[in-house]
Amino acid sequence: MEKEFQKIWLEAVVYLRQAQKKDFVLHTKWVVKSMEMLLEREGGDRRVLITAAILHDTGWSEVPLELQAAIEGEMAGRALVLHLKNSVPIARKILKDHGFTKKEINKIIDIILSHKFKNPRNLEKRLLIDADTLSDIFKEPFYADAKYYKKTPKQLLEFRKQNHFYTKTARAVFDRELEKRAKEITG
Ligand SMILES: [Fe+2]
């Protein structure tokens, strides 16, 4: 990660480590990597989007543990709503401390808030959703998630196959990685 983003990353990690639902440090690392891949081919404001990727799940740190443990249903829905809401003051504070302008801060927060429950038309918002979904298929996060969600790799792969993407780049990278995971599983 470039120097520009390292300070933000170190601050985000403090929050990400507090979340229990899964390994959010690992997840976020791969969302950032996925975002790098998307930026290369799809464009978008790098400073804004890498920062949004780093901060997008910091709000999980303040979601009550019993809600984090819910995998589906009403409680899981409430957890998702809360992780978005909680990320706002956290992101605002970190960004302010690191010299981001008010305009940049509002843009980043708007992108973070759109990564669930929305079908945005804006490309940058779409890129965070795609990076978030794409990250799950890479080797390290894939097998880590299977453990956290108590699923076999095969079950998780079937589930991941249903993923949708806005961009061609995300779709292509996902399909390539999906094939690799399928080969690993079937041997
Ligand atoms: Fe999230």
Ligand SMILES: [Fe+2]
């Ligand atoms: Fe995420």
